[in-house]
Amino acid sequence: MFKKILYVVSEKQEEKQMVKELARAHSSDVLLSAMLAIGCGHEVSHEGATRRRVLREDRERKCWQDLYRLEEEFKADGIKASVMAREGDVDDIQAVAHNTGSDLIILSSSSLAGDNYRLPDEFIPSLPCPIIITNAA
Amino acid sequence: MVKLSQFVQPELAFDVPKASSQREVFEMVAARLAANGVITDPAALAEELLRREKQGSTGVGQGMALPHAILADAKQIAVAVVRLGTALDWDAIDHEPVRLLVVIVAPSDQRADYLPVLAEVARSLNQPDVRDAAFRARDVAHAVRAIIHPPHESFFMRNRRLVVFIGVVAAIFVAAGLVLPQIRLPAEGMYAGEEFVRLGEPRWLFHQQLTITLFLAMVVGTLLFWRYRVAIAAASLGALLIAGVMDLETTVRFMSIPTILFIMSMMVIVRWLENIGVFRYVVAKAIERVRGVPWLLLLTLMAFSVLLGGFADEVSAILVTFGLALEVAKRTKTPLVPYLLSLVFATNVGSALTLVGNPIGVYIAFAGKLSFEDFLRWASPTAAVTAVVVAGICLLVYRRYFFGRRVEFDARDLERAEENVDPARLRIGIITFLVVVFLVAVHRRVELLLNLGEGTALVAEALLVVGFIVFYEQEKGRLLVERGIDWWTLLFFMFLFANAACLEYTGVTTKIGYVILTAARQLAGAGASPAGVTSVATVLVLWFSGISSGFVDNLPIVAALVPVVKDMIRTGLPHATILWWALLFGGCFGGNLTVIGSTANLVAIGAYERVSGKSIRFRDWIRFGAIITGAALLAATASLLLQLGRAP
Numbered sequence: 072m073f074k075k076i077l078y079v080v081s082e083k084q085e086e087k088q089m090v091k092e093l094a095r096a097h098s099s100d101v102l103l104s105a106m107l108a109i110g111c112g113h114e115v116s117h118e119g120a121t122r123r124r125v126l127r128e129d130r131e132r133k134c135w136q137d138l139y140r141l142e143e144e145f146k147a148d149g150i151k152a153s154v155m156a157r158e159g160d161v162d163d164i165q166a167v168a169h170n171t172g173s174d175l176i177i178l179s180s181s182s183l184a185g186d187n188y189r190l191p192d193e194f195i196p197s198l199p200c201p202i203i204i205t206n207a208a
Numbered sequence: 209m210v211k212l213s214q215f216v217q218p219e220l221a222f223d224v225p226k227a228s229s230q231r232e233v234f235e236m237v238a239a240r241l242a243a244n245g246v247i248t249d250p251a252a253l254a255e256e257l258l259r260r261e262k263q264g265s266t267g268v269g270q271g272m273a274l275p276h277a278i279l280a281d282a283k284q285i286a287v288a289v290v291r292l293g294t295a296l297d298w299d300a301i302d303h304e305p306v307r308l309l310v311v312i313v314a315p316s317d318q319r320a321d322y323l324p325v326l327a328e329v330a331r332s333l334n335q336p337d338v339r340d341a342a343f344r345a346r347d348v349a350h351a352v353r354a355i356i357h358p359p360h361e362s363f364f365m366r367n368r369r370l371v372v373f374i375g376v377v378a379a380i381f382v383a384a385g386l387v388l389p390q391i392r393l394p395a396e397g398m399y400a401g402e403e404f405v406r407l408g409e410p411r412w413l414f415h416q417q418l419t420i421t422l423f424l425a426m427v428v429g430t431l432l433f434w435r436y437r438v439a440i441a442a443a444s445l446g447a448l449l450i451a452g453v454m455d456l457e458t459t460v461r462f463m464s465i466p467t468i469l470f471i472m473s474m475m476v477i478v479r480w481l482e483n484i485g486v487f488r489y490v491v492a493k494a495i496e497r498v499r500g501v502p503w504l505l506l507l508t509l510m511a512f513s514v515l516l517g518g519f520a521d522e523v524s525a526i527l528v529t530f531g532l533a534l535e536v537a538k539r540t541k542t543p544l545v546p547y548l549l550s551l552v553f554a555t556n557v558g559s560a561l562t563l564v565g566n567p568i569g570v571y572i573a574f575a576g577k578l579s580f581e582d583f584l585r586w587a588s589p590t591a592a593v594t595a596v597v598v599a600g601i602c603l604l605v606y607r608r609y610f611f612g613r614r615v616e617f618d619a620r621d622l623e624r625a626e627e628n629v630d631p632a633r634l635r636i637g638i639i640t641f642l643v644v645v646f647l648v649a650v651h652r653r654v655e656l657l658l659n660l661g662e663g664t665a666l667v668a669e670a671l672l673v674v675g676f677i678v679f680y681e682q683e684k685g686r687l688l689v690e691r692g693i694d695w696w697t698l699l700f701f702m703f704l705f706a707n708a709a710c711l712e713y714t715g716v717t718t719k720i721g722y723v724i725l726t727a728a729r730q731l732a733g734a735g736a737s738p739a740g741v742t743s744v745a746t747v748l749v750l751w752f753s754g755i756s757s758g759f760v761d762n763l764p765i766v767a768a769l770v771p772v773v774k775d776m777i778r779t780g781l782p783h784a785t786i787l788w789w790a791l792l793f794g795g796c797f798g799g800n801l802t803v804i805g806s807t808a809n810l811v812a813i814g815a816y817e818r819v820s821g822k823s824i825r826f827r828d829w830i831r832f833g834a835i836i837t838g839a840a841l842l843a844a845t846a847s848l849l850l851q852l853g854r855a856p
Contacts, residue, residue, distance in 0.1 A: 100264065101264075102301055128331070131331045131334070132210075132324070132327050132328060132331055133327075134327075135326070135327035135328075135330040135331050135334075136323050136324060136326075136327040138327075138330075139276075139323055139326050139327060139330070140323060142264065145264075146260070146263045146264060151263055151264040152263070152264040153264045153265050153266070153267070153268075153301055154268065154330075155268055155269060155301050156330070156334060158334075166817065170301075170302050170303075171301050171302060172303070
């Protein structure tokens, strides 16, 4: 039923387990993704420009490492997985889902921390596929 | 931090002019790694890379793939860079064929170091400038250099917009100091009054220099830092107050509160109608009737863009029609761009149709004391004719998508438009919309009947309808007012109007008006009649506002030119009220010139980017936008010059 699952990765172990089980049950491909503006912490505004750049690059490195570590884990469990990271916010998930032809989106509510745990207006109606929002708590 | 230069060796980078499969590419990579002593069993590596591709594509999108494997016989971590002469299907996440491969191989005992290398390669290539440099590099060695040493921007490059801004503002200040004293008004006719004579005094000259510098700084600032437009406009106004150019009372008067109240009321009304689904319902119903004929579908959507642009507002118009165009394009398998551009062009032209279509129309109406009926007489026919011209050009340019084929288009596809609508609310919504149009249309007659000041009924009627809506919606009414009104934009308008009116207050616009009139007289020739001068001034105002509105927000341009037009009318030029319409058409039609020309363009581009993940480049837009704007301004020029003799 869900040929391709777009999973916006989070730290939660139970969530990863759920995605794996869902992927196994539906023989799905999993697209492990990170939106660099939402998935990797927030800007440190009081730092200088160079320092901010260095911190941002470090966060991006960590993001990519997490993604590839997870890819190894999924592949080791026999689940087809690919990775991707984009600069963007929760709003941009719609375009990613559309461009990648995803059938299901899994998003942790912790990814919405920057938006005060609120989805932007018109987010849900404009999605091309269903979404599961998991509780970060 | 991992340094890629330790792992990327020049001898492991190569071009593959032609390859027909992943296997072929992997075999070449494995052979190269074996030749350089990184591995001993090339066949095993090729098989491992292929096996991992089957477990999930390593195509990360944008034409790149990062195949990676851990191999027992690898001697060290190695990174190979391969450019493909022929792009290869890789089942990448964005379905784009791959042109650049970066292959990472690591021995089993260096698993801990392998992930950071892989992450660093991915991070580096995720940067658009690195990716572009790698693709554009003249040879593979330069591509490798771009990946290893990503270009870092200098302080000036990082802050180039701020540097440009400061430079431009300083240049404007100096230029204004040099030019303004040179513009001397003749001490005769209208300019003989004391209020004009004092404009040449040093104090007033300094105020003029400061005012025009701050106003143009605001225009340039909003162009460069759009997100901070309110801050820039507020700072500019604050500077004028501190410098003693205006007092507080005058500043508040210049904010044009009646205009703001009317725009605010219309925002509530339009948002309410949008929420109910009135616009979408009406347009969807019309589309259902013309299914199967692509060009009629486009024309119908364009017609509604014009009408909604004229009677609601340009943003609502584009959101409704482009929203439906997305569905139509998907189901008729037509590219989105023809719909996007055609509908935006139609919306901008349509926004000149009536008084309520565009904030510049509202501002001109209040400044020129023009009624809705004046708009119906002077703006609507020209806007309608121009819309026909624009529709014709769009159909001609995009004829291959809309002619010579019938499409399968099922009306049921759009049924969602009806399912989501509550029939009772829809009825109320449609009736309210018709009442608003009627009340706005007869506002001048109401003012005459009740002996009210000009514009009073226009504001009062809009406020009455807002009152009804808030009562009708009960608890939701408060939310509607809080969220339906774009307070940010309204604040910007208030600050902008005050800044622009200050140009009039200090006499800058009087001088600009005098320069335009002088230029018009010279262009018209020595023996030209006063009406001839008006004709030339009309063309100057129309084309100047049209072209400049394409590159900066049209409201500041119009707000600055409104006092100029007022002054030109005061000089006693015959038929000079035609200049109001020249200004309206210039401001509205000029919005089609570039991507940033109007709010409707930005809203439509935003929706297009969200849905497709692609964008339209500035130069691609301007290529077609220039034709449309040129045609629209020509149509407006012809219309205005033909009617010049009938203008008051």
